Amino acid sequence: xxxxxxxxxxxxxxxxxxxxxxxxxxxxxxxxxxxxxxxxxxxxxxxxxxxxxxxxxxxxxxxxxxxxxxxxxxxxxxxxxxxxxxxxxxxxxxxxxxxxxxxxxxxxxxxxxxxxxxxxxxxxxxxxxxxxxxxxxxxxxxxxxxxxxxxxxxxxxxxxxxxxxxxxxxxxxxxxxxxxxxxxxxxxxxxxxxxxxxxxxxxxxxxxxxxxxxxxxxxxxxxxxxxx
Numbered sequence: 001x002x003x004x005x006x007x008x009x010x011x012x013x014x015x016x017x018x019x020x021x022x023x024x025x026x027x028x029x030x031x032x033x034x035x036x037x038x039x040x041x042x043x044x045x046x047x048x049x050x051x052x053x054x055x056x057x058x059x060x061x062x063x064x065x066x067x068x069x070x071x072x073x074x075x076x077x078x079x080x081x082x083x084x085x086x087x088x089x090x091x092x093x094x095x096x097x098x099x100x101x102x103x104x105x106x107x108x109x110x111x112x113x114x115x116x117x118x119x120x121x122x123x124x125x126x127x128x129x130x131x132x133x134x135x136x137x138x139x140x141x142x143x144x145x146x147x148x149x150x151x152x153x154x155x156x157x158x159x160x161x162x163x164x165x166x167x168x169x170x171x172x173x174x175x176x177x178x179x180x181x182x183x184x185x186x187x188x189x190x191x192x193x194x195x196x197x198x199x200x201x202x203x204x205x206x207x208x209x210x211x212x213x214x215x216x217x218x219x220x221x222x223x224x225x226x227x228x
Contacts, residue, residue, distance in 0.1 A: 042086035053217030102170030133178030
C-alpha cells in the first residue's frame with residue numbers, strides 16, 4: 001500500500017451549496033464583476049484555502065469549499081464568523097441552500113495515510129468534485145472491531161483499484177445530521193460511477209443508513225467559475 005507520512009494537523013472542511021437570487025441576474029456586467037471581486041476576496045479571507053465549483057443541480061449554482069487547519073478550539077468559531085461576514089452583505093444576491101462540513105482525523109482502519117487522500121490545500125484540483133453525507137447503522141457500531149475491520153479491508157481493496165480517484169473523509173459526529181462527509185475528486189465521472197457501483201456489492205453496504213443527497217460539481221479557477 002502506498003502511503004505518505006501522517007499529517008498531524010486536523011483540518012476543517014466546509015462545503016456551502018449556493019444559489020443566485022433573481023436580484024443577481026438583474027445586475028449588469030459591471031455590477032456583477034464588482035460583486036464577484038468583493039465577495040471572492042471576503043471568502044478567501046475566511047479560510048486558508050477556498051475553491052469555487054460550478055454546481056450541476058437545478059437549485060445549486062455554486063459550491064464553495066473552504067478549508068483550514070483546526071488545531072485550536074476556536075478555529076471553527078473564527079471560520080464561521082468570517083464566513084458569515086463574507087456572506088452577509090450579499091444575502092440579497094445569493095442564498096445558501098445547504099452546507100456539509102466536518103473535521104479530518106486519522107482512520108481507525110488504516111495505520112498510515114493513503115496517497116489517495118485529498119490534500120485540501122493543494123493548488124491542483126481535479127475536474128469533478130462529489131460530496132455526500134454518510135451514516136452507518138447502529139448494528140455497525142455494535143459489531144466487534146475485528147468484524148468491522150474485515151469489511152473495511154474489502155472496501156479499501158476496491159478503492160485502491162481506482163487509484164486515480166482521491167478521497168477526503170470528514171467526521172461530523174454530533175455536529176451535523178450525518179456522521180461523515182465523504183468527498184471525492186476525479187477527472188472521469190464514468191470511472192467514479194463504476195467505483196460506486198462496485199462498492200454496492202460489498203458486505204459493508206448492509207450497514208449503510210444514509211448516503212444521500214449527493215452533490216456533484218465541476219472545477220474551474222474561481223474567477224472563471226463566477227464569470228460563467
